[in-house]
Amino acid sequence: GQNIDQPTEMTATEGAIVQINCTYQTSGFNGLFWYQQHAGEAPTFLSYNVLDGLEEKGRFSSFLSRSKGYSYLLLKELQMKDSASYLCAVSDSNYQLIWGAGTKLIIKP
């Protein structure tokens, strides 16, 4: 079966750095997405990785290792507004998105 695993919840301090991990087992791979979803709102796109390595976009970076079936989202200089759920999704061999359950990130002052 296809599976995406990410921690259910994480807590971090304002101004700090946090890394949210995602491991996946899918039939084929056509890219990995990270989305941010604030409570009561729709998901919004953060990043896309299809090749191994680190993609940096401002305070957010996303890393992919295809051989390990592993990705992480790195958030630097955390702000209170970063409190949200972070969803990992993998595009499989049919370009179907397989979604993780999301990681709820709680930022404390």
Next chain:
Amino acid sequence: SAVISQKPSRDICQRGTSLTIQCQVDSQVTMMFWYRQQPGQSLTLIATANQGSEATYESGFVIDKFPISRPNLTFSTLTVSNMSPEDSSIYLCSVGRGTETGELFFGEGSRLTVL
């Protein structure tokens, strides 16, 4: 990016009734997707709505329960039929740049509560 408007944003419904959710996009798109997100759960794809043809449903979802219309390239509806409390969920309309590398854009979601 695409601007997607969904309505209703929320509703409280009685068991056994049906509700239609509308999704309007500000540009023409080939594929529109309907997702369900139950509390604390991952996004689950219900179906892909194609203009001019029948929607493609995922395993566990059937047309009789979730009929979909796609009359043109900017609009789609999802009906949740004969609702039960288990249908209480957020329903999200989504469009993509394309199937290969494009990210998805989501509507605001429709939060349904079935009593």
